[in-house]
Amino acid sequence: MEYTVQRLSRLAGVSPRTLRYYDEIGLLKPARLNSAGYRIYGRDEVDRLQHILLYRELGLGLEQIAAIMSTPGFDxxxxxxxxxxxxxxxxxxxxxxxxxxxxxxxxxxxxxxxxxxxxxxxxxxxxxxxxxxxxxxxxxxxxxxxxxxxxxxxxxxMTPQQMAEVEKLTADFNKTLQEAMKTGNPAGELAQRAADLHRQWLCYFWKSYSKEAHAGVVQMYVDDQRFTEHYDKIQPGAAQFLREAVLRYTGIEQPD
Amino acid sequence: MEYTVQRLSRLAGVSPRTLRYYDEIGLLKPARLNSAGYRIYGRDEVDRLQHILLYRELGLGLEQIAAIMSTPGFDxxxxxxxxxxxxxxxxxxxxxxxxxxxxxxxxxxxxxxxxxxxxxxxxxxxxxxxxxxxxxxxxxxxxxxxxxxxxxxxxxxMTPQQMAEVEKLTADFNKTLQEAMKTGNPAGELAQRAADLHRQWLCYFWKSYSKEAHAGVVQMYVDDQRFTEHYDKIQPGAAQFLREAVLRYTGIEQPD
DNA sequence: GTTGACCTTAACGCAACGTAAGGGTGTATA
DNA sequence: TATACACCCTTACGTTGCGTTAAGGTCAAC
Known part of the structure; x- marks a missing residue:
């Protein structure tokens, strides 16, 4: 079965404009163009559109949808x-x-x-x-x-009071970390205070604290770009610096 | 309890910008401004904001929310x-x-x-x-x-075929109504054809047809601004004209 | 008296389309 | 064969509900 924009739009309950837009941003290309430049969609495109709408329904952005659907090992x-x-x-x-x-x-x-x-x-x-x-x-x-x-x-x-405390803690932590980075020494007093504030902060979210988990999470801050970006907003290199500080704080993976 | 923008925003889980925006569009005005022009919200505004967020959660647009909340007999x-x-x-x-x-x-x-x-x-x-x-x-x-x-x-x-039929019917109806209006005669043949198409159209949505209900619904087209606007897009006065035509068609409220 | 965390308005940016504007296509019917 | 009419195209600006600087007042605390 082949569909023009309007036919497919009626089938799926979206507007023709939406289909053209999806073509424009490369999310859903028609199977081919006919001699007059009309968009022609086939069976595969119907399936793909169904998926797109599913993801959209879940509240994902179109860019994210495209990313998910184009990953090579996409299961x-x-x-x-x-x-x-x-x-x-x-x-x-x-x-x-x-x-x-x-x-x-x-x-x-x-x-x-x-x-x-x-x-x-x-x-x-x-x-x-x-x-x-x-x-x-x-x-x-x-x-x-x-x-x-x-x-x-x-x-x-959490009570609102606790929520407020978390926010205060976050602010304190950010400030302290920033100060600590100026010293350039992840083993210094300020850096260790930052690491301690970070531990306190974590305790608001974890049911139990362990040094290993703490060390693990800051490692993730470095590995995961989204976290890295977040911390690097405080100051470039912040994620790295925090990791060094926390490793000393926890006494795990003592560097020589 | 009195709140500034940020305090209220934290309480409600929205951004300060959102509160300023709601003020800007008149959806949620602060109780008062302090001497420096700061927005100060009170208990009533907390309640109102809660309602707004509830409506928002339901997917209503802010304009609609404002409309609902400002109607005088609002229960x-x-x-x-x-x-x-x-x-x-x-x-x-x-x-x-x-x-x-x-x-x-x-x-x-x-x-x-x-x-x-x-x-x-x-x-x-x-x-x-x-x-x-x-x-x-x-x-x-x-x-x-x-x-x-x-x-x-x-x-x-409905099957997609039926959906398509409905759309065709809608188009036919619009065209016929437009033609009929040119004659200016709601009792004329074209107008009666439009009324009949309208009946057919309704039958796709109603489980049973009755002349009384038909007459009632076209009356509503005239009474309800949103419907009036919709039909007036076909041609100004279309809702009125359709009502006249359908009243003759159904034989209800025969005018002298 | 100077931080630093608040507040202000003004203005542009953004996603995901809606909505003309201006024009080509294609087929059924007069 | 013309012409009507329902399609299709691209271009481009408008919309909603804010996010995000930018540029600047306010105020409690140290």
Whole structure:
């Protein structure tokens, strides 16, 4: 079966403009152009479009979708299974929101009073969700599902006061790290204070602290470009510097 | 409790920019400005923001949110209940998508085959959803839940061929109506043909046709600005003209 | 009295399209 | 054979809901 833009658009429930746009950005090229330059789509393109829409439905950006679908070892079934899992997750989030609305209705009707913090509970869960979207798959691969769930739960359980403390800690840590880098010495006092602040910070997210895990995570900061970029915003080379400092702090992999 | 932009933003999990933007478009004004022009939010604004975020979570545009929240007889609890219903709806849609993914996985593994139409099933439901978002609440209020559900179900059950027929019918109807308006006579042959096409069109969405309902719906086209605007795009005065034509067609409220 | 963390407005940037504008194509029908 | 009409094309500017500098006031603390 061959489709022109409009036919395919009707089949899939998107606009012709969307298909042209996807062509323009190279996300979904037509199988061929006819003599007059019309876009002609075939069976493969139908399948590809279906996938694109699935990913889109999951909230991924088109660029990310393109990246995922073009990776050489792209395992379709595995990817679908992963998204199946995410959809289940999202349904859970929806349930939370539904509960939240029900509670709100009840409070409007005067039966329960809600604190300011409670009012935003559903949204806080969303923060966790967004984080999941960014780092979830990799984090799970590295640490296993149980660890990640525990971390998420800890964030959800935080009071606003604790949230504020975490933010303060983050700020302190950033400042201290920046100061420490000026000294250039990852073994110095400032650097060790930064490492300690980093440990404190981690303890807000981990159910238990270990030196090994701490050393592991800063190693990841160096290995994973996204983390590197994040820390390098504080100052170029920050991820590297932090790793050196934490290795000394934990006493693991003592350099000679 | 009083909040500055950043404090409130942290409480609610949004950015300060978002709060300033909401102020800018008049969606959420601070309770007052302090002597230096700082925005100061109070308890009422916290509540209002919570509502805004709830609506936003439901996928409503900010303009629509403002409209809903500013209508004079705005019944908060009723609105919340309406959204509660929509959330349940959305969960159903998610379930549909999950089913679709499961089917896709199965088909990738070679156990079943999917038709091109099936591949987009979950997404077609989204069309219905979007429609719901626009007109759902009012439609339900006017016709009751059962009628609306039935209509949605009919759309979902449509084959692509039927969808195409509907579109053809829509085009025919638009053209005929336009022609009819040139004659200026809502009782004329062309106008009556337009009315008949309109009846046919309705039959794709209604589980049963009645002259009374037909007359009622064209009256609504005139009363409801959004419909009026839609039909007036065909030609100014189209909604009015169609109403006259259909009243003659159905023989209801015969004018003298 | 000077940091540093807040606040302000103004303005441009962004994704993912929607929406004309201006023009070619193709086929059915008068 | 002409012409109508439903398609198709590219180009390009508009939209939503903010993110992100830029350029500059405010204020509590050291």
């Amino acid at each position: 379709e079934v595995a990817a679908l299974q992963e998204h199946h899992r995410q959809l289940l997750n999202r349904r859970q989030q929806l349930d939370q929101l539904i509960t939240n609305i029900e509670k709100t209705i009840a409070s409007r009707e005067g039966s329960i009073a809600m604190s300011d913090e409670e009012k935003f509970e559903g949204f806080k869960r969303k923060l966790v969700e967004d984080n999941e979207k960014k780092y979830g798959a990799e984090a799970r691969a590295r640490y296993g599902d149980r660890e990640v769930e525990a971390s998420n739960q800890k964030v959800l359980d | 908060e609890v009723a609105a919340l209940q309406e959204h509660h219903r929509q959330l349940l709806n959305r969960r159903q849609q998610l379930d549909q998508l999950i089913t679709n993914i499961e089917k896709t996985i199965a088909s990738r593994e070679g156990s079943i085959a999917m038709s091109d139409e099936e591949k987009f099933e979950g997404f077609k439901r989204k069309l219905v959803e979007d429609n719901e978002k626009k007109y759902g609440a009012e439609a339900r209020a006017r016709y009751g839940d059962r009628e609306v559900e039935a209509s949605n179900q009919k759309v979902l059950d």
